[in-house]
Amino acid sequence: MLFNKFxxxxxxxxxxxxxxxxLQHVLDKCSEVAKVLSIEFNxxxxxxxxxxxxxxxxxxxxxxxxxxVDWHESIxxxxxxxxxxxxxxxxxxxxxxxxYAACNTIFLHSSGVDQL
Numbered sequence: 597m598l599f600n601k602f603x604x605x606x607x608x609x610x611x612x613x614x615x616x617x618x619l620q621h622v623l624d625k626c627s628e629v630a631k632v633l634s635i636e637f638n639x640x641x642x643x644x645x646x647x648x649x650x651x652x653x654x655x656x657x658x659x660x661x662x663x664x665v666d667w668h669e670s671i672x673x674x675x676x677x678x679x680x681x682x683x684x685x686x687x688x689x690x691x692x693x694x695x696y697a698a699c700n701t702i703f704l705h706s707s708g709v710d711q712l
Contacts, residue, residue, distance in 0.1 A: 610673055616655055619644070627661045639663030645671045645680045 611626075613619035630637060642665045644658055658665040670677045677690060 608673060616646075616658075620658055623658055623660045623665070630661055637661055637663075639665050643668045643671045645669070645678060647681065 611619065611622055613622055626637065637660050639660050640663075642660055644655075644665055644667045646655060646667065655667055657667070667680075669680045672678075672690075676688065
């Protein structure tokens with residue numbers, strides 16, 4: 597299973613494909629639709645990762661609107677990190693760290709403030 601994440605202004609798109617060739621065909625269709633609708637994909641903010649039995653091997657770079665899309669070990673999607681590997685793994689530590697940092701900031705700035 598292949599994952600591809602796009603950053604479309606404030607919207608994220610997650611594409612799932614059963615093969616690398618299938619993913620490239622989907623990206624080609626996205627490129628065609630982008631031309632018709634006059635929209636642009638930012639290939640620098642687009643990432644691919646791979647799941648399944650062949651995840652340990654090297655994979656050719658994907659092409660989106662004439663730009664190369666890199667493969668990554670982990671993709672952040674909706675605050676969850678999807679990790680490359682033979683099985684589906686989620687990394688929640690970055691989200692947990694961000695949550696505790698936000699809480700600590702609130703507590704730090706609210707110390708000494710009288711209760712309402």
